[in-house]
Amino acid sequence: MTVTIRDVARASGVHVSTVSRTFSAPHMVNAATRTRVLTVAEELGYRPNRAARALTTGRTHNLGLIVADIANPFFPPLIKAAHAAARQRDYHLFVADTDEEAAAEEELVQAFSKQVDGLVLCSPRSSNKALERLAQRVPFVVINRRLRGAATVLMDVGSGARLAVEHLAGLGHRRVALVSGPAGSWTSAEIRTAAEQVDGVELVVIGPNAPTERGGFAAAGRVRDSGATGALAYNDLVAIGLIEGLGDLGLGVPEDVSVVGIDDIVPGRLSRPKLTTVAMPTAAAGRLAVDLLIQEVTATTSLETRLVIRDSTAPPR
Amino acid sequence: MTVTIRDVARASGVHVSTVSRTFSAPHMVNAATRTRVLTVAEELGYRPNRAARALTTGRTHNLGLIVADIANPFFPPLIKAAHAAARQRDYHLFVADTDEEAAAEEELVQAFSKQVDGLVLCSPRSSNKALERLAQRVPFVVINRRLRGAATVLMDVGSGARLAVEHLAGLGHRRVALVSGPAGSWTSAEIRTAAEQVDGVELVVIGPNAPTERGGFAAAGRVRDSGATGALAYNDLVAIGLIEGLGDLGLGVPEDVSVVGIDDIVPGRLSRPKLTTVAMPTAAAGRLAVDLLIQEVTATTSLETRLVIRDSTAPPR
């Protein structure tokens, strides 16, 4: 029923090894027989069985991508780009979701290890020790986390945050609120130290906050009380929540307060006012991660972020 | 380096077939030896190689999910749910993106066919003929498309659309605009015929429109000119664009015009006013699709939609 290499061999009068070679090492087989085998294979609708190939070669031509939450708007562009890059080189991509749990993460890595040639982990939650142990079972590249020994793709939030604060400063804001993320978040710390480097603005840190719309909403009162005329939020969701919260307090954005987010997720582009934000190169990161994986190079890369100015920022009154 | 079934067999003093059976047919092996094999396997860190297993059994324990655009906010919840359902039964999930192209779709189905036990196709673009041909290579279930012979999961937009128009009617709107989608869209037709069945409101069809924010934005003028006080949009993106377009024309939502969307994507929950919309059971559809696939039942299911009333609808002036 399913056509195998043997069928092709029989039909074209050569040994299976020759058929095998016309697919995996074409230069080793005579041009004439090669085309003959190829046409026969085509007629029969033959496609090499990847599982069988994997068994002998040890390479599956599959990659795995593990993210914390597929439904979080931050990830889909990354997944999409990773998929495209993989397809381009004839790899298939497993996608998995850990639901933000470190245990699920380790379990998934284990489960995938025999079935993929490599894994890309986005902002993994597991401990360094666990990751280093896992790295011995299967090669992987990490996105948005520093891990010695593993290939790494970083998005430079710091420089983006600085750009954002400079943008606010340039508009004339002298006091800006930093609506930070969860305590202990690496990103949050990164943003803060970068923001503090900007001259001419006084930074008021407000937080920690949940990295959600709700978190931003709840922080609105403290932002108002801080007397800041501009705010940089931990991410776009927080920014959107903040804008709504400020609205409830009678404060308009950007007339009364300027708000800038981080990430550049779709909802930020669609909300009103359209969100000024620091665009994270998620697509580039996804693409690069699978490229690194396939080429088996272990480098650590830092991707530029950039500021996208839209409607949520303006000069202070 | 990698521990195989033979290593376990040697270390526990039994034949490989016994080891094999303790994993794939535990009841066939004596309890004592079973536990011995199991502990040895545990110690050695043995995990059955799925590729090898697939080779003999023909079952890969992998599933594939093919969507038009991973980055379209409509899909991620579906993907996430499908992944969770698959994981629960110890299946792995390939996720693929066709970039809205039928050709890519067929190519992907071909490429996956040997590597998965089944495929779920979301709103496939390919022709019926093509799909029926592909169905012979690999079992699949289709979401949001009628296809005889294949297992099908439908989301009942029609009833949702009716609910939406009834909601508007209930608020007192007597003239509602139907901001439709692309010409020839099955969904669009479905929505229209359902909406027309509601008594007491006059329906003004405006379209076809691109199924995007831009499409909705562009339709704003015609909605105003129609004299409608309420509008049902083809989807949430169109609704959001429409709201923005109306705003530019000096019309407030919901004060001047009530707008309801369809899909219930995240950006609709985050935009202002929060969008009243017909929630599509995307997660349920994803979950159900993989369940059908795994259980190999070919049924056609229609999932309920429901109306989520938020802030973009109100009584007319």
Place this chain on the structure above:
DNA sequence: GGGGATTCTGCAAGCGGTTGCGTTATGGTG
């Protein structure tokens, strides 16, 4: 025209499991 190098192809042993069949040990029955 003979010898060595090259090219091309066949042979067969795996890769890591599964599974039908056969063998042995065990238990139950009349």
Place this chain on the structure above:
DNA sequence: CACCATAACGCAACCGCTTGCAGAATCCCC
């Protein structure tokens, strides 16, 4: 106690493909 059913396990073939090795054919050069 002889007999047979049953349970537990071993044996070996096989799934579809790759690959090191060796043989045959062809080619080149002096």
